[in-house]
Amino acid sequence: MGARSREDLAVLEANVGHGFANRGLLEHALTHVSASAARPESYERLEFLGDRVLGVVVAHMLYEHFPQESEGELSRRLADLVRKESCAEVAERWGVGPFMRLGDGEAQTGGRKKRAILGDMCEAIIGAVYLDGGPQAAEAVVRAAFAERMRAPGRRLRDAKTALQEWAQARRLATPRYLLAARSGPDHAPFFEVAVEVEGFEAARGAGASKRAAEQSAAQAFLDREGIEREDA
Template identity: 75%
Template sequence: MARGKPDLAALEGRVGHEFTDRDLLRWALTHVSAAPRRPDSYERLEFLGDRVLGLAVAHMIYESYPAESEGELSRRLAALVRKETCAEVAELWGVGPYMRLGEGEAQTGGRKKRAILGDICEAIIGAVFLDGGTAAAERVVRAAFGPKMREAGRNLRDAKTALQEWAQARRLAPPRYRLVARSGPDHAPSFELAVEIEGFEGATGAGSSKRAAEQAAAAAFMAREGVEE
């Protein structure tokens, strides 16, 4: 191991997959700011990993909750595959020291940004799928997301709905969502939105779609204000 470079074997151990092709793992850890060309960043693996994650989690909750309706399963799925949960998993894996960021992104705290952490989690899952196939990816997902599924009180409602109900219960005007920034190419955009409720400080969230960013903003607002989901 070269001095100053973290050992990928330790990360593989926490993820639960030993890569045959470690370049896939390095690719999954490369932010666009550190890539010589955009296709060399993790974005394509993130695209793949998002779909692999959705299928693996759907299979897991389908088996775990045989008496639940489609609507209940859908709420569990949405709670588990959202960016916030993916970011939590990336933090548990300890991906921070391994992330390949451009100098500017690194200096502005990129290793702790929830949106980037969530993206890298999905990219790693995509890399595992390419390296080891469906069974390997499902093992990784079940090991990482199974405990999240079993957490007591895990939110089964989407954050926007929960925040709107909270505001209505207090006779407040409905939450307003405002686009703060948009970046990235048309095929892989990134959005930052703010949620505002009169009388409260706003909160922001980021995501690969406006809807995802709204959910992240609503979740951030509730976490700060101590709102029960």
């Protein structure tokens, strides 16, 4: 288990708020691709599942907590709550870093503190809880981890595309361009990958079940990478 023994997983389980009947699922969720013999043995599939579980539970939380808000306002709150940065903060509160299973190279380059990996493992752990304890257990973990952040008073959020466009305009850059990079899946359940190009910067990519969602994801990826806040002043 890297820096911690298998027995110490009880500490992490307590932090997450779920005792695993199948502790192997938790170990799987903590295994980075750099420490696995094959990609299916890493956390990536659990991350895929956990991302969807997280989205559904947080959407339900927002629907309950903000009964007067529009679909657009709820969508912006959802995007903020489930973005990688937010998930990384949850993983840090859980104390995931010491329990990560990383390859030597990733460990030596600070992998235990990398926000992208922490965010991915947060989602993977949620996916593992879902498989181990079912929907109710996963919902309980998500609510405990994200409720305080959801209720915290803050400034109204702009959507990521608007924030990126205004940021570019303020610097007299051309309007960001969104290019369809790939489309996959059947017609009834398509999956889109989009790249956003900003003058003078490396393109950023995002994905989603619609072009609009993929564009928002790409814009958010750019904002996150460049450290740009998207809250109104």
